Structure formats: C-alpha cells, structure tokens
Amino acid sequence: MASETIPQPPGGAINIAPFKTDVHPVWCPGCGDFGVLTCIYRMLATKQLSPENIVIVSGIGCSSRLPAYVNAYGFHTVHGRVLPVATGVKTANPNLEVIAVGGDGDAYSIGAGHIPHAARRNIDVCYIVMDNEVYGLTKGQGSATAPVEMVKGTTPFGQLDDPLNPIAMAIAYDISFVARGYSGKPKELTELITQGVDHKGFALLEVISPCTTFHDTYKPVSQRIRFVDASHDPTDRLAAMKLALEKETIPIGVIYKNQRTSFSERIKTTQERSQAKGTPDFNKLLESFQ
Amino acid sequence: MMKDVVFRVGGEGGEGVISCGEILTLACARMGNEIYTFRSYPAEIKGGYAMYQLRTSTEILLSQGSSVDVQVCFNQEAYDRSIKDVRKEGGVVIYDSSSCTPSGTLPTHAYGVPASDLARLELRNYLTKNIIFLGVLSKLFGIDYPILETIIKQKLGKKGEAILNLNFQALKKGYQYVEQNIPKKDLYFVEKVPVQEQRVILSGNQALALGAIAAGCKFYAGYPITPATDIMELLARELPKQGGAVVQAEDEIAALSMVLGAAYTGAKAMTASSGPGISLMAELIGLAGMAELPAVIVDCQRAGPSTGMPTKTEQSDLNHAFYAGHGEAPRIVMALSSVEDAFYGIIRAFNFAVRCQVPVIVLSDQYLAQRTATIRRPDPSKLVIEERTKPTASDCENYKRFRLTESGVSPMAVPGEKGGVFTATGIEHDEGCELSYEPENHWRMTEKRFKKLQLVLKSPDIYRRHGVNDQEIGIIGWGSSEGVIREALSKANDRGIKVAAFHPRLLNPMLPEIGVFIRSCKKVIVPELNFTGQFAREIRARFGVDVVCFNKLAGLPFTPDEILKKIEEVHEQIVHHV
Ligand SMILES: Cc1ncc(C[n+]2csc(CCOP(=O)(O)OP(=O)(O)O)c2C)c(N)n1
Ligand code: SF4
Numbered sequence: 001m002a003s004e005t006i007p008q009p010p011g012g013a014i015n016i017a018p019f020k021t022d023v024h025p026v027w028c029p030g031c032g033d034f035g036v037l038t039c040i041y042r043m044l045a046t047k048q049l050s051p052e053n054i055v056i057v058s059g060i061g062c063s064s065r066l067p068a069y070v071n072a073y074g075f076h077t078v079h080g081r082v083l084p085v086a087t088g089v090k091t092a093n094p095n096l097e098v099i100a101v102g103g104d105g106d107a108y109s110i111g112a113g114h115i116p117h118a119a120r121r122n123i124d125v126c127y128i129v130m131d132n133e134v135y136g137l138t139k140g141q142g143s144a145t146a147p148v149e150m151v152k153g154t155t156p157f158g159q160l161d162d163p164l165n166p167i168a169m170a171i172a173y174d175i176s177f178v179a180r181g182y183s184g185k186p187k188e189l190t191e192l193i194t195q196g197v198d199h200k201g202f203a204l205l206e207v208i209s210p211c212t213t214f215h216d217t218y219k220p221v222s223q224r225i226r227f228v229d230a231s232h233d234p235t236d237r238l239a240a241m242k243l244a245l246e247k248e249t250i251p252i253g254v255i256y257k258n259q260r261t262s263f264s265e266r267i268k269t270t271q272e273r274s275q276a277k278g279t280p281d282f283n284k285l286l287e288s289f290q
Numbered sequence: 291m292m293k294d295v296v297f298r299v300g301g302e303g304g305e306g307v308i309s310c311g312e313i314l315t316l317a318c319a320r321m322g323n324e325i326y327t328f329r330s331y332p333a334e335i336k337g338g339y340a341m342y343q344l345r346t347s348t349e350i351l352l353s354q355g356s357s358v359d360v361q362v363c364f365n366q367e368a369y370d371r372s373i374k375d376v377r378k379e380g381g382v383v384i385y386d387s388s389s390c391t392p393s394g395t396l397p398t399h400a401y402g403v404p405a406s407d408l409a410r411l412e413l414r415n416y417l418t419k420n421i422i423f424l425g426v427l428s429k430l431f432g433i434d435y436p437i438l439e440t441i442i443k444q445k446l447g448k449k450g451e452a453i454l455n456l457n458f459q460a461l462k463k464g465y466q467y468v469e470q471n472i473p474k475k476d477l478y479f480v481e482k483v484p485v486q487e488q489r490v491i492l493s494g495n496q497a498l499a500l501g502a503i504a505a506g507c508k509f510y511a512g513y514p515i516t517p518a519t520d521i522m523e524l525l526a527r528e529l530p531k532q533g534g535a536v537v538q539a540e541d542e543i544a545a546l547s548m549v550l551g552a553a554y555t556g557a558k559a560m561t562a563s564s565g566p567g568i569s570l571m572a573e574l575i576g577l578a579g580m581a582e583l584p585a586v587i588v589d590c591q592r593a594g595p596s597t598g599m600p601t602k603t604e605q606s607d608l609n610h611a612f613y614a615g616h617g618e619a620p621r622i623v624m625a626l627s628s629v630e631d632a633f634y635g636i637i638r639a640f641n642f643a644v645r646c647q648v649p650v651i652v653l654s655d656q657y658l659a660q661r662t663a664t665i666r667r668p669d670p671s672k673l674v675i676e677e678r679t680k681p682t683a684s685d686c687e688n689y690k691r692f693r694l695t696e697s698g699v700s701p702m703a704v705p706g707e708k709g710g711v712f713t714a715t716g717i718e719h720d721e722g723c724e725l726s727y728e729p730e731n732h733w734r735m736t737e738k739r740f741k742k743l744q745l746v747l748k749s750p751d752i753y754r755r756h757g758v759n760d761q762e763i764g765i766i767g768w769g770s771s772e773g774v775i776r777e778a779l780s781k782a783n784d785r786g787i788k789v790a791a792f793h794p795r796l797l798n799p800m801l802p803e804i805g806v807f808i809r810s811c812k813k814v815i816v817p818e819l820n821f822t823g824q825f826a827r828e829i830r831a832r833f834g835v836d837v838v839c840f841n842k843l844a845g846l847p848f849t850p851d852e853i854l855k856k857i858e859e860v861h862e863q864i865v866h867h868v
Binding site for chain 1: 500561706723
C-alpha cells in the first residue's frame with residue numbers, strides 16, 4: 001500500500017533510521033518498551049511502509065508515549081480510549097495502516113470495555129499492549145494483570161484482585177488474531193508484530209514489557225517463557241484456549257487465529273449495498289420528505 | 291371558520307395515538323397548510339399516557355399554541371388529563387363514548403363517538419380505533435379523505451391487503467358515524483390551499499440529519515438514546531450512500547472517541563446524544579480542544595439529571611455544554627431554534643468546527659427534536675460549506691501542526707498527506723507538537739486555542755432580533771423557544787407594549803450584541819426551561835447586569851400565553867416603577 005517507499009540498504013540489512021524521530025524517549029533505562037519500539041521500527045522498515053500512511057494511536061501511560069518516537073502520523077489520546085479512536089481513524093480512512101499501542105492499564109482496566117466491541121467489529125487494527133502488570137506512569141500500582149498479593153503503594157497489604165488472563169479473554173472474545181510476545185525476544189517480537197499488522201482484522205498482541213523501575217520481571221519471565229510449538233494449530237480455538245490457560249510456562253507466539261470479514265470490509269459492503277440503486281443526489285433525498 | 295387549529299390526540303401508549311397524529315399532520319401538510327407538532331409520550335413502548343399535538347394553519351406558525359382547540363380522547367385518562375387545556379369558548383372535545391364519561395365543565399362542543407365499540411364489535415379489531423378517529427376528524431374538519439387514504443396506504447401498504455382494507459373500512463366507519471350522528475356546530479375547519487413554494491415536512495432530528503449530510507458529514511458514531519436516536523437512524527440509511535460510515539458505538543465515550551479519530555483523518559464527523567451520553571463525553575471534549583479537532587456534538591436535551599424524564603423537554607444542559615471537562619478547553623456552543631434552523635444550524639456548526647478546529651456542541655431538545663414542521667425546501671446549491679485550512683507547500687517544509695498564527699488557526703494536515711507527519715496529543719505541547727510544561731508555553735497555547743473562537747462572532751445568522759426597535763422590555767431566550775417568544779411578542783406589541791427579543795443562536799463565545807441589547811432595555815426577561823437560570827447566570831457574569839429570570843420546569847415547552855403573561859407583569863412593574 002506504500003505510495004513511496006523508504007529506500008533500504010541492500011543485502012537484507014534494514015535501515016530503521018527513517019522511522020526514528022528526534023524526540024528522545026522518556027522511558028527509564030531498561031524499560032521493556034524500548035524493545036517494543038525497536039521491533040516496531042524494524043517491522044515498518046521491513047514492510048517499507050511510508051510514514052504518511054501510518055497512524056499510531058495510543059492512550060495514556062508510559063507506553064502510550066510511543067507514537068511521538070515514530071516518524072509516522074500519531075494520535076496520543078486519553079486513558080483507555082485508544083481502540084475507539086483507532087476505529088474512527090481506520091473507518092474514516094481505510095487506506096491507512098492503523099496501529100494501536102498502550103499499556104495493560106489502558107487496555108485491560110480503564111479501556112477494557114472497548115475490547116469485546118473491537119473484537120466483534122473485527123476492526124482492521126493491530127493493537128500492541130505493553131503489559132508490565134503495573135501502572136507505570138502513576139508509579140507502579142497493580143494493574144489488571146498484577147499478581148494477587150503484590151504489595152504496592154495502593155495495596156500495602158497485598159493486591160486484592162486475581163489477575164486477568166488477557167490471552168484467554170482475547171480468545172473468549174474471538175479476537176481474530178491473538179499472540180503473545182516478549183520485549184526480551186526482539187527477533188520473534190518483530191515477526192509477531194509484522195504478522196499482527198499484516199492480519200486483516202483485529203490483532204491483539206499481548207507483549208510482556210517489564211517495568212524496570214516498579215516491577216522488574218525480566219528474570220522470572222525469561223525463565224518461564226517458551227515458544228509455541230510448531231505443531232500448534234492457531235485456528236483450533238480449544239487448543240488455543242488450552243495454551244492460554246497454561247500455568248507452568250508462558251507460551252510466546254501466535255496463539256489464536258480466525259480469519260473473518262473485517263470491519264473495513266463490512267463498511268465497504270454496506271456502502272455498496274446502499275448504493276445498489278445508484279447514489280442519490282441531495283435534491284432527490286429532500287423530495288422523499290415532501 | 292377558524293383556520294388556525296390546535297388538535298390534540300391523547301390516549302394509552304400503544305393505541306396508535308402517535309400514528310393517528312402523524313397521519314393527521316401529513317394530511318394537513320399535503321393539503322397545503324403549515325404544521326407545527328408537539329409530542330409527548332411515555333418512555334415505555336406500550337402503556338402509559340401518550341399525547342400528540344398538531345397545530346395547523348394557512349399562515350406561518352411559530353409555536354405549538356397556548357391552548358387546545360380540538361381534543362380527541364381515546365380513553366378516560368386522556369379525557370381527565372387534557373380537558374383543562376381545551377379552549378373553553380368554542381373548543382371541541384371528541385371522546386370515545388364507549389370508554390369515557392365526560393365530566394366537569396365541558397368545552398362548548400362535545401362529540402361522543404363509540405370508537406372502541408365500533409372497532410371491537412363491527413371491525414373486530416381494536417387497533418383500528420385510531421383510524422376510526424381519523425375518519426371522524428376528516429368529516430368534522432374537512433381533512434381531505436383521498437389524501438388520508440393515500441397516507442394510510444403508504445404507512446400500512448407493507449402489512450398486506452387485508453390489514454390495509456380493514457383500515458380503509460375503519461376510516462369510512464368514522465366518517466360515516468359523524469355523517470349519520472353528529473351535527474357539526476363548531477367553527478374549526480382545515481382548508482385545502484394551493485402550495486406556493488416547494489416545501490418539505492421534517493422533524494427537528496430529520497432536519498438536523500439532512501443538514502449534516504448537506505454539510506458534508508461523512509462519519510457518525512453514536513449510542514442510542516431518546517430523543518436523539520432518529521438522527522442516527524436517518525444517517526445510517528443515507529451516509530453509506532454518500533460513501534460515509536455510521537458506527538453504533540458501545541457507549542458515548544467510544545462514540546466521541548471514534549468521531550475524534552475520524553476528525554483526525556480530516557473527515558467531517560459528528561455524534562448526537564442526550565444528557566447522560568453527553569456527560570460521559572466530558573474528557574474527550576477536552577481532548578478535542580487540546581488536539582484542535584473539528585467535531586460536532588449534538589445534545590438533544592431531555593429533562594432532569596441522571597435518567598430524569600427521558601421523553602420530556604428541558605433546557606438544562608447549558609452549563610454542561612459550556613463547561614464540561616477539566617482544565618479549560620475551548621468549544622463553541624450553539625442552540626437550534628426551529629426545525630428550519632436545525633437544518634441550517636447544523637451546517638453552521640460544521641463550518642464553525644472546521645473553521646476553528648474545535649468541538650462544536652449543538653443544543654437541541656426533545657421538543658424540537660421530535661416535532662415536525664413544514665419548511666421551505668432547502669436549495670443545496672445556495673449553501674456555503676467550509677473546509678479545513680490545509681497546509682501549503684511552504685508550511686510543509688518545516689511542518690508545525692499548531693503553528694501560532696494571527697487568528698490562532700493552524701493549517702491542519704491529515705494522514706496520507708506527505709510533509710505533514712505529526713503526533714497529535716492531549717498533553718500540553720508547543721507549536722511543533724513537542725510536549726512542554728513550560729509556563730509561557732501553556733499560557734501561549736491556551737491563548738491560541740481560545741483565540742480561534744473569535745472567528746465565529748461576525749458570522750451571519752448567529753442571532754435573530756424580533757419586535758419593535760424602541761423597546762422598553764427585552765427578552766433573551768435561547769434554543770427552541772424562539773417561535774413561542776416571537777408569537778408572545780407580537781401579541782404584546784399589538785397590545786401596545788414595547789417589547790423586543792434578542793435570540794442568540796450562538797451561545798459561546800457570547801455575542802457582544804447581547805450586552806448592547808440589554809443596555810437598550812429597561813428590563814430584560816430571560817425565559818428558560820430550567821430551574822437555576824443557566825443562561826441568565828452567564829449573561830450576568832459576562833455583562834455585569836441583572837436580568838429577570840423566567841423559569842419553567844415541567845418537562846414541557848413554554849406556551850406563548852405564558853411568555854405574554856410574564857411580559858405584561860414586567861410591563862406593569864415598569865409602569866408602576868416597582
Ligand atoms: C481518566 C484517567 N484516570 C487516571 C489517569 C492516570 N493514569 C495515567 S496513566 C495510568 C496507568 C498507566 O498504566 P498502563 O496503561 O499500564 O501504562 P504504563 O504506564 O504501565 O505503560 C493512569 C492510572 C488518567 N490519565 N486518566
Ligand atoms: S516507569 Fe516502568 S513502564 Fe514507565 S518508563 Fe519506567 S520502566 Fe518503563
């Protein structure tokens with residue numbers, strides 16, 4: 001879809017420089033979000049997209065600062081509303097490549113009500129959730145994915161709520177592309193992001209992106225991750241749910257896939273259906289009210 | 291013969307009261323008359339008291355009228371509730387004599403028709419009762435019989451031959467009943483008049499939706515709510531034909547979020563809701579102000595806070611429209627004053643939104659949204675439609691989305707346009723979208739965002755002035771009461787009271803002309819359908835003068851007589867120096 005592509009060096013090396021901006025990320029050293037950002041650069045460079053045709057929409061949080069760091073159109077909105085804003089962008093101009101980004105608080109707490117509806121619509125948007133199990137920006141309170149009993153400023157005697165399982169939720173909502181990535185595995189993550197962006201329909205990419213300042217999980221996560229077996233059939237919903245519910249390890253890879261009509265396609269069909277009898281001019285429309 | 295007639299039909303919701311009123315309205319309009327309807331119905335689909343009022347005349351109509359000339363009562367409850375509103379001298383009540391016993395002081399003419407019995411026993415279908423009454427009205431007041439048949443056919447044709455014939459029989463039954471049993475003694479009559487100019491029959495919501503299409507609206511997102519939903523229904527049918535899209539959002543937060551996403555791509559976008567939905571949108575109104583996005587937000591006001599009285603009218607969301615959201619975010623607030631103004635006003639709203647790159651909140655209300663009127667058929671070739679200020683090639687050399695300019699408006703690039711790439715944000719930022727918490731920057735950018743609002747102050751049609759020019763008494767109303775005020779005013783002028791009205795259609799930024807008008811009056815009355823006098827408070831704060839609040843809080847619009855009475859009362863005070 002690129003109208004004019006960014007030239008890439010020969011020999012398979014990719015040049016991410018055209019996608020960088022001169023805004024320096026505010027993130028703490030070691031923050032998982034750096035890794036995610038780099039993978040996004042690499043995906044954009046590999047796909048040779050042109051900056052003016054990309055829109056990165058975000059909510060509010062450390063991770064939601066990301067759009068400013070990418071040379072593309074961006075819309076840094078309000079807390080929790082990234083999906084409906086992205087829906088508006090994509091629906092109004094389906095030619096754009098729309099990517100949604102943000103944190104787990106943005107996605108699964110304040111904005112959680114929008115997820116099933118983005119799933120039902122199957123909006124053609126890839127949503128990258130940088131999950132660090134805390135609200136990073138507000139200094140590390142437990143989020144919807146935080147482990148129960150975790151002690152933080154607002155839970156001095158331990159987190160009261162059990163954590164949400166975002167992958168199981170996504171499969172239950174029948175999101176048409178569900179994957180888990182890890183910012184500590186950039187090669188695989190780039191591949192997952194690329195697949196998510198290429199997917200025609202709603203892709204939810206749950207990315208483990210540790211918060212080094214308030215909840216550093218690099219070590220335990222690195223020990224528990226495993227790549228999804230090549231034998232896993234992501235179109236098998238029950239098998240996918242089984243993977244999602246796995247407790248011992250953290251499966252990384254494409255967990256669930258269900259190719260179906262996207263919202264953009266539905267909108268197009270609606271337009272065509274409505275125009276079956278020709279496009280009425282305004283005077284004709286007025287006549288019907290006489 | 292009296293050719294200005296206020297009809298009212300009352301009965302149980304689900305008995306066809308509304309469709310009876312609608313068919314009557316359409317018939318009067320097609321006979322070449324002016325129409326002005328007023329609806330009030332229960333929130334439940336079936337059951338509860340429902341009422342439909344129609345005023346029809348050969349002359350231009352400004353209000354629903356002050357009293358009822360012809361009352362049709364489908365049952366006892368309708369009778370008991372409405373009899374007090376019927377004109378005593380010369381008024382008419384038509385009641386269902388099978389279910390209703392008239393009592394109390396009757397108006398001059400009372401005609402009983404056993405409509406329930408006719409429907410149940412002779413036509414074997416109780417649901418034909420409303421059509422029987424239409425036949426009655428046809429014979430009594432000259433409502434054109436063939437026109438009624440045509441409308442019934444248009445409305446019921448889809449239900450099959452049998453149902454249609456049954457309803458034709460019902461129409462005839464009512465007609466013949468009057469012919470054989472009721473000698474007409476009243477003076478009301480609906481005349482058939484030649485139509486001078488092309489007209490359309492629209493509800494406030496329909497006019498608004500059509501205006502939005504004319505303005506170039508290409509995206510609508512909304513969540514159903516009374517009394518705004520029919521805007522979405524019309525757009526859902528029509529926008530896709532124009533290459534646009536309508537999305538039924540999961541809530542109003544999502545609706546406005548989607549609208550802002552669409553606006554960000556350069557599409558003209560709108561949402562419509564009522565109080566509860568508009569309350570949910572507060573945070574996003576601030577985002578629209580901060581990210582300088584053009585968006586139109588329609589509030590069809592209903593009565594009361596919380597769920598309040600969903601099917602009743604009120605003008606109590608003005609505070610919210612002016613101030614919703616934290617911090618200080620610019621917005622334009624407009625109020626629609628008539629069905630015709632709903633069409634042209636929403637076009638103005640889109641123009642203002644793109645001109646200033648701000649959210650425009652358009653206040654309508656249940657009374658306006660759901661009443662129908664005949665208006666001159668708009669000529670699309672005469673409409674002025676504005677588009678966003680686009681960046682020039684030199685703007686794109688070093689593109690600054692929020693460049694400081696004389697007017698405050700910065701050229702707006704949209705995705706897909708090379709050279710314009712930027713990240714919009716609700717965080718305070720400088721000209722070039724760089725985040726900044728510097729005190730001077732916050733001050734400067736806030737000033738920029740507010741400065742833009744001045745651009746609408748000199749626009750045409752943003753207020754109306756009515757009445758004499760050497761006024762002693764001024765009336766400043768807003769929104770849908772314009773016609774009612776005008777009617778009261780001309781009666782008062784006829785009685786020699788020097789009164790004039792200033793009716794702003796643009797409420798925020800506030801028109802300096804309001805101050806000039808106030809200073810030219812001895813006293814100013816501000817009629818509002820709210821408890822606390824919301825616009826009066828704005829006027830006092832802005833111009834430092836006092837006004838006479840005239841509030842009504844009944845879930846119902848003002849009547850001309852109520853305003854007239856207030857004018858006379860204030861007139862007395864001036865005469866006697868109280
Ligand atoms: C309506 C609203 N409530 C609360 C906040 C404060 N707030 C800002 S970001 C945030 C949570 C951020 O957590 P997450 O989305 O997980 O992103 P992270 O910072 O961890 O990347 C909160 C609670 C806000 N900005 N808006
Ligand atoms: S607080 Fe945590 S999430 Fe935020 S930037 Fe720092 S490390 Fe990243």
